[in-house]
Amino acid sequence: MSRTAYRFVDYVTRQDPTGELSWSAVCVSGDEADCGAFSGETDEETAVKWMAEHTRDTEHTRYRRTFVDYATVEPKA
Numbered sequence: 001m002s003r004t005a006y007r008f009v010d011y012v013t014r015q016d017p018t019g020e021l022s023w024s025a026v027c028v029s030g031d032e033a034d035c036g037a038f039s040g041e042t043d044e045e046t047a048v049k050w051m052a053e054h055t056r057d058t059e060h061t062r063y064r065r066t067f068v069d070y071a072t073v074e075p076k077a
């Protein structure tokens with residue numbers, strides 16, 4: 001039994017409304033290696049459109065999507 005005392009302060013984490021949200025998608029279709037086509041960081045609508053167009057052009061159907069936001073962490077009041 002450790003005699004060390006830890007004090008934990010409760011924190012609240014929230015999405016920062018002033019931070020810019022971004023989405024991206026990379027095509028992971030392919031048998032031996034992923035296609036690797038990348039949408040770039042963009043907004044949600046553009047990322048969805050990019051995937052639809054990539055599927056239309058290549059018949060690739062599998063993507064890894066990333067969503068990025070900003071958060072703030074503050075001690076609980």
Ligand SMILES: [Zn+2]
Pocket residue numbers: 027028029035036037054058060
């Ligand atoms: Zn692809």
